[in-house]
Amino acid sequence: MIMPNHLFLTLPIFFFIVNFLIVFPSAIGDDNLRYSECRSYYDCGLLKNISYPFWATGSRPQHCGREDYELTCREDQYPVMKIEDQDFLVLNLSRQFYTMTIARSDLWDTPCTHNIVNTTLDYDRFSYVPAVRNLTLLYGCQPGNMSVPNSFTCKVKGTDRDDISCYVDDPFSGIRMGNWTSCYLNFRVPIMWEGVDVMPDTPDKLKQVLKRGFQVGYEAEWELCRRCVLSNGTCGSNPNSNSFVCYCGDGPRDRICSRSGDSTSNWKRMVVVAASAAGSVLMICVIVRCIQARKQIFKRSNNKDLEAFIRTNGPLAVKRYKFSEIRKMTQSFKDKLGQGGYGDVFKGYLLDGSPVAVKVLKASKGSGEDFINEVASISRTSHVNVVTLLGYCFEGQKKALIYEFMPNGSLEKYTYNKNALQTSNPQLEVEQLLDIVTGIARGLEYLHLGCNTRILHFDIKPHNILLDENFCPKISDFGLSKLCLNKESIMSMLDARGTIGYISPEVFCRNFGGVSVKSDVYSYGIMVLEMVGGRKNINARASHTSDVFFPDWVYKQLEMGSSLGLPNGVTEEENELARKMILVGLWCIQTKPSDRPSMSRVIEMLQGSIEALQIPPKPVLTFPPPEFSSLSITCSFLD
Structure with missing residues (x-):
């Protein structure tokens, strides 16, 4: 790898600054450190303001005391000192006597x-x-x-x-x-x-007498220490020889500090301050230069990715915006519509006043290849049930997508309503649900069969289905989508991911079959069951294991002949429509991909008679394994 020219100049300066800021000041300041840390008093348990000759591991270094005067500190208790292999509690110290x-x-x-x-x-x-x-x-x-x-x-x-x-x-x-x-x-x-x-x-009286302890005088070269303190030094010892040392501002002495110690210490402080100031300025300059260089390298890399894609696939069909235009379009990201794992969505307006939804993606560590593929995937689509991409932004780590605005938001807020009539988002009618379910199926059929390049979405769920003013569903969020040629039925992949509860069995274990368009069919089936049942696939609050996984609950209701949780007052016709959608959803979540219908067959079943539908067999894999509660797939799938 060839190193950029600016790095040849930056690295020597960087190493010089490190040496100037760290090595040189540390060599000068080591003596000052011992002087300052031994000059201050310290606390040890219930004893306060302790100094030479005592020291304690973790509280005061050994060179600030004498080897034989080590204290063992205990929180809210008297410290312990070992004398002739006996442990004594130190109740009081008198520096004066x-x-x-x-x-x-x-x-x-x-x-x-x-x-x-x-x-x-x-x-x-x-x-x-x-x-x-x-x-x-x-x-x-x-x-x-x-x-x-x-x-x-x-x-x-x-x-x-x-x-x-x-x-x-x-x-x-x-x-x-x-x-x-x-x-x-x-x-x-x-x-x-x-x-x-x-x-x-x-x-008891005996214990009181014993707890008073007894006084002893201790010897620690007091005359030397007194003279050291009078010369503006602080008492300590050499840890290697245990001999007395007088720590001074300009370094250690055997007896007392020199008269010029203060001036020498001040000179050293001035040198350290000046060196630190100069080095800090140089360091800031180097950091700014590195940031600028990194941005240039990242920008050139992104441009190369984009240019390579255009050379291979031709120009993108949507407009590219600058990030400054994105900021102006959203009025500095004023109106936030929602957020997800891949970014935040804001409301914005084009120059002609048309409302748009702007999705600002979070910064990623990888290259821009995945982002370009996502833009290419959506820009190639044109279907009433697929959201329209109007533009994109790609500047370094700043990435954004501009979509048509959906005034009714996502399907999620209309799906999980227990008290539908008492909420601001009333529950959809059964006929509306059927229209939405059919529209989503048509959109998926188009992605799987209607494009020049087959698109696998891999994240079908209510949150990623948007509703326009007429509640027409549109598939959105292609962040996890994958492209494959139409002739390919099984897809090789190493990094598939999804949302727990909607992931098909073959995505997290290839023993169930290869990953294909049938993986989207599984996610679609789970979503249909949730829409009709008005509850999430996985119910963590359920009291029985069979009620936790929603399909298990649905099969149980079908066997009992119950109403599948539909609200009171529904007509027989509405009940049949709901039952039809339930049966279609159950066919879509079969364990083996080959047992699931294609999206074209799903549309036929939704538009056909319920008498033609049979109850599908209960899937072998129903309750999802707990180890997949959070999932980042790294399995390998073979063609």
Whole structure:
């Protein structure tokens, strides 16, 4: 593939800008990042405004603290700190006195712990404050006839029996240890004795004392940190060596920040700002240039598609409009008539004042070949039951179709009425339904047989049938249509799609047969059943599975001899017309394509006598598989 000339100039500029905007500022700003993130305080659970030497994974990086001072943050709880393989809850921190209040996590809720070990600290980093006293807890004591002071009951090590236990202040307040030789477990835990008037004599009071925790002083090179802060730096460490580092605006230092740090930092900021501003301007220029180039390439590609089609098939029979003319025609898309999966429809007016319907298609990722084929398909048609295409627009990704205006809208709004007389869209009479059904059949017959190129619609449904002022039906929306030569009866296809509920079995599984005009016959049959029954093919609110798929319900009504849901007061003649349309619809939805009638035969059945029609066999495939609730077909069909 040959690269366009403008890309040879654009790519080097682009890589230069990326290097200028990302690599250079990031190298300059890395030091500033550590300085700013370590300078701010952070919160960890219930503790607020924490700083050096503490850090926490996910909340504050390790280089902002010391390796041994890691906190584990817990939402709405006190953070946990591990000291000598024991977990402590950090209840309070004092930066002024360099102290912290901690409590053993295993004794937080109960003194009856399974992990009975003495409390140990790293005395190189921590030291007890004077108000701390050791409390010795004795478990499983049997004092004999002596009364046991401060006793309580708990289960030790998960045993089923209750053991008498006690606790005394250490040293043992004059109690002779000889009386406690039967106590088989004991351990010490520090407590804050200050403020405790008497020894706690109940388990609840003991828990209150333990939850107060105890204070320790902690060491983290305070003199170095104090001098660093006074020099406008912030304290941290080297994660590799765990040695002290003073982070400054112009980079890290071993002790304190240099006096010229502020000016150096300001100079770096100015360089970064200037580089970013210049790079942003260049980047905008490159983006604008790329957008312009892309539009030119896309436009040239579309023009090539159109030129290739004209060379092969001759000029299109309808007028091509500019998108500016489309905008003017619709008064800037003022009056929206409806919308669908492929675009929005707006009302517009030609220069002579004639109303038109303008369908603006959504932008697609592919080329314009499919759009051109769609325009060609409709422009070749001329039938009273096929909507007339008056023009089209094809500018890059902007595509639009101009149709004749249908004042009565789509058939859909007249089909699914439960309370027809109470709506703004009254239900159609049975004779009108027959005329509409026959008109649609004539339109499909024309598409299948009357054109030089056979057209398969693939999306026949009430939404795509428009009604003029006289309720004459016209087939519209050829977005999914396919062209094939008249001699071809079976069509090869890889990307057929449709609307769930109207898709014939062979479209989603070739085991039922090849895709052909009989696929449109199936969709037509489903639509006829819906029109007569006044309900959608698939009823998700039905309480029984057999009522969910409408044809199943129809067969059930025929077997019972019921009125097929027609409103009260219909004449016998109207009932026969409705029954005729139902039978025709059932013949059209036979599972095997070969069992379905052609559209010519459908017209004969609609115009003939009902006595000549037999009830068709119930299709083998009725209820649609749930896996096809949303469908984008990629099966391969063989001739």
